[in-house]
Amino acid sequence: MTSKAPCPQGESLQVFKGTFIHATHTSPMETLTPLILGVNRTGKIVFIENVDKEEELSQAWHFQKKNIRVLREREEFFIPGLVDTHIHASQYPNMGTCLDLPLLEWLVRYTFPVESKFKDPKFTEDVYTKLVKRTLRNGTTTACYFATIHTDSTLKLCSIIDNLGQRAFVGKVCMDLNDLFPEYKEKLCESVVETKRFVAELTGREYPLVKPIVTPRFVPSCSSELMQQLGSYASSEGLHIQSHISESRAEVELVKSLFPECKNYTDVYDRHSLLNDKTIMAHGVYLSNDELKVFQKKGAAISHCPNSNISLGSGLFDVRNALHHQVKIGLGTDVSGGYSPSVLNAMRAAIDVTKILGFQSSNYERLTYQEIFRLATLGGSQGDDRNMVEVYVAGKKVVPFPNA
């Protein structure tokens, strides 16, 4: 929640007092009350302590008690920022519509056409500005975005995110296969060169909170050569990787027919060096236990996107089983397969999914709402090493994931 900081004199602070709710590895939801929190001019939390330290803190930091914003008891509380581990910024124009087809048909009929519009800079700026503002309004302080195949438009998304102060990973989508909508694809060489240009330009801008993520769309859209080149590039540069895996039965069958020599869908990514502890794969509905073991061994994470899985009729992801396999899990809105940009909505949908799994099997250990809160906050932050500062709450060091 806060990094330990020295106490410079005379810095202007915003100070809050009230109830804090957070998650740790030992407790999925912990209520800390009452605490006092100071935020400096740059938006950094500079202290978070028990209220009995108020006097001491007001002297050290020179704030007046009358300026403390006191949260209303039982009505207001602080939580950590929500983390959306999978969202397609470019599908925002379709959000809440076009959900009458299963995944593979949905991509061709609705999704590729809307994404292809992002070569237009005006359209790009308009849509991305609205989308990022909307996610921030919904409490998403960190997001893992898919953009489109267009590099400059994706860089525009990065500058909008930076401007609006969100933390993000942003991916220029890579896809060199698309027979059913050929207007929206790249050549192999172009996809790799443009990914490198995207990473170089974004890194050069030195945005403090916005980082690139290598983004092969999914196996059916990428040649083996493209996946191999992206895998080795990501490894050599230490970059994060995002893609989709095992979302629908038809997709799993398609991948089997495309890569008959591979053991399963996970094996395809693994053989192309795309599965490691910086990888986040969306969905994973149909992953076998053997595949989950590979995820655990490699340290790869899964983004659970329950709204999308229901809306596109893809299936029900068993979070409990993945947690039993010690796989890292976060929550994703998956706009526009999911119809809501809110992680709170993803939490509600995750509750629905775990209840449905409970109806199907009487001894199923449903997720608790506290566990879902942890998925939406701490769960989604695993693997983002920018979060690995030393964290102290009320003078006590908090170790979110000691074995991570």
Ligand SMILES: O=c1[nH]c(=O)c2nc[nH]c2[nH]1
């Ligand atoms: O939910 C999804 N949305 C997408 O855009 C996509 N592309 C491949 N697989 C996908 N799944």
